[in-house]
Amino acid sequence: MREASSYTLSKDRTKESTWKFLLQELKPKGKLLTPFNIISIPVILLGAVIIAIRFWKGIGAVTNLSQEVPWGLWIGFDVVTGVAFAGGAYVITFMVYILNMRKYKSIVRVTVLNGFLAYVFYAGALLLDLGRPWNVVNPIIGNNFGTSSVLFLVAWHFLLYMVAQLIEFSPAIAEWLGAKRARKLLSGMTIAAVIFGITLSTLHQSGLGALYLMAKDKIFPLWYSEFIPILFFVSSIFAGLSMVIFEGSISHKVFGDQISEKNKGQHHSILHGLSKICAGTMLAYFFLQVIVFVHGQHWNLINTPLGYWYLTEMIGFVLLPLILFVISYRKRNILLIKIASIITILGIIINRLNVTVIGFRWDAANQYYPSWMEIVVTLAIIFTEIWVFRWVIRRMPVLRESAFSLTK
C-alpha cells in the first residue's frame, strides 16, 4: 500500500513538482531480470530491427505476403483478432455503467486500460502494414473521404474509440497526477464516452467482419457468409470476456499486492458472473453458426481437410468451452472457468485466422504462411503492450482502490 501515500490529495501539485514526479515515475520499478523481461527484451529489439528493414526495403522484405494474399498475419491476427479480444472493454462498461451492475466495478479500469492499449498497439500495427503510411492522414483530414469503404468506417471508429477509451480511463491518470479538478471534470464525461464507445464498438467489431464481405470468392465457403459481421460482433462479446477472465487470473498473481482483500474476495463472484455471460453469448453464437451453415448448404465441403478443420473449430472450440462454461457455472468451479476461457481464446484466434488467413485464398497456388519475421514483430508488439500495461499498473490506481473514492 505504499502508493496510497503518493497521492497528495490535499492540494494540486505545482508544475515543477509534477515534472519531478513524472521523471521519478519513469524509472523502472521492480526487478529487471524477471523471466518475462529476459524473453521479451530481445524479441522487442529484434522486432524493432525488422520494422526498420520493413520501412527501408519494403513490406516484401520481411513478410510472405503475395499478390494473391495481400493481408496476412499483421492484419488477420494483430488487428482482427487483437481487436476482438479488446472487446471486453465495451462489454464491461456496458454492464457497469449502462446496466448498473456494481459488482463488476472493480474490474472496469483494468479492462478499459487493456482495451485502450490493445487498440493503440494492435490497431497501430495497421500502420506497419500500410505501404504508404504517410498518406494515412488522407481519409482523416477529410480531403479524400472514401465513405463507401468499410475500412474507412473501421479506421475512423478505431480512432474515435481510442479517444472514448482514453476519456473513460482518464480519471485514473488524473488521480495518478493528483489533479483533483481535472479528475472531476473527466469523470463527468464517462457516461457519454461509454455510450459513444459501445456504439462505436458494435459497429467496428462487426465492421472487421464486413471488411471481408467483398472477398466472397476468396474465402473458403464454410467461413464466408453475409453474416460475418454479426458473427464477429457476437463472438467479440465472449472473446473479450474470456480475455478479461484470463488476464484477471494472471493479474491477480502478478499484481496481487495491488488488489485489496475485499476485491480479491469478490473476484470469484465476478468470474462466475462472467462465465454465465460467456455461456449465454456462446450459445447464441453457436446457434447462429449452425443456421449459417444450414443456410449455406455446403454439406459437401465438410468431407474435406478444411471441412474437418471447420468442424474442429465449431465443436472443439465453441461447443466444448460453451459446455465447460455452463458446468463451471453450475459447479462454481474456478479452475474450469479459466480452462474454458483459455479454450475460448484459442477458438477466437482460430476463427479469425480461418476467415482472414487460413481460409483466405485456400485455393491459391502459393499458400501463405507468415514469415518468422512477421511472427517476431507480432510478438514484439504484444510484449511492448505488456510492458506499457505493467508500467501503468504499477503507477496508476487501476487495480487498487482509487484513493479518491476512499476519501469520499
Added chain:
Amino acid sequence: MGIDRRNFFKVLGVTGATLALGKEVAAAEQEEEVNDAYGILYDVFMCGGCQTCEFTCAELHNLPAPEDVPEIGISRKTNDQRRTVVNAYDTSGGEVAVKRQCMHCLEPACVSACLTQAMYKTKEGPVIWREEKCMGCRYCMVSCPFDMPKFEYNSPNPKIIKCDMCYDRIKEGKEPACVEICPAGALVFGKRSELIKEARKRIMEMPEWYTDHIYGELEAGGTGFMYNAPVPFSEMDFNTKLQKRSYPELTKGFLYSVPTIFILWPTILLGIHEATKNKNNNQNKIQDDHA
C-alpha cells in the same frame, strides 16, 4: 484451330467498319450519353497470342519487357511488373490465347473498398489509381474479384499497379495503346453499349464461331472490358461463377445500417442507463428506509 481465320477476318472487317462509324456517331452524342462510358471488346477468337499488346503496354508504362511467352499449362499473372498478360489454353475448340488485365468494372469493388478514393472510376470509364492519395492498405486487392490490383512489395514507396485503360491517352482522344497496336484487330475500343451490340452481332451472325456468352456484360455487375470467345469461358480459366450483382452491393447492407445504429444505440443505452440508475436508487432508498 479448326476454323479458317483469314476468311473470318474478312467478315469482321465489315463489322469493324460499322463499329468505327458507330464510334463517331457516339462521339457526337457524347454530351447526352454521360452514362455510357468507354470500354474495350476483346475477341479471343481473333487473338493470335503475339504479345504485342504486352510489349507495348510495358514500354508505355516504363515496365520491363516480358521475357516469357504464353504456354499451355502455365498461368501467367499480372503483377507489379506487368499490367497485362496473354495466356494460352488448350480448349475444346483448339488452342486459344487470352489477354487478361483489369476489367474496369462498372461498379468496381476496388473503388468502393478504397478509403482514400485513390482508386477511382472516371466518368470516361477507366478505373484509375491515384498515387498521391493511396495509403497502401491493399484493401482494393482483397476486394477485387478479378485479383487485378498488384502491389510493389519490394519498394519502400510502393505503388498499386494495374491497367488504367491508358486513361491519359483517352483524355487526349486516342485509343488505349494495346487497342491501337493489336495487329489482329482483336481489341476494339468504344462506347460500352456499342461494344455489346457488336459482340451480340458476332454471336448472332457466326454462332458456330462464338459461344453465346459475352464475359463482362453481366459479371460482377458488368465490366468495361468484355470478351467474345469461341469456347465456354470456364475452359480458359475464367471464373464463371462470379455473381452478377456488383460486388460493392455486398457491403451495402452493412454500411446502410451504420447511421441507424448510430442513432438507435445511444438512445437505447441512455434509456437503459436511466432506468437502471433509478432502480438502484430506489433500492438504496428502500435499504436506507430499512436501516
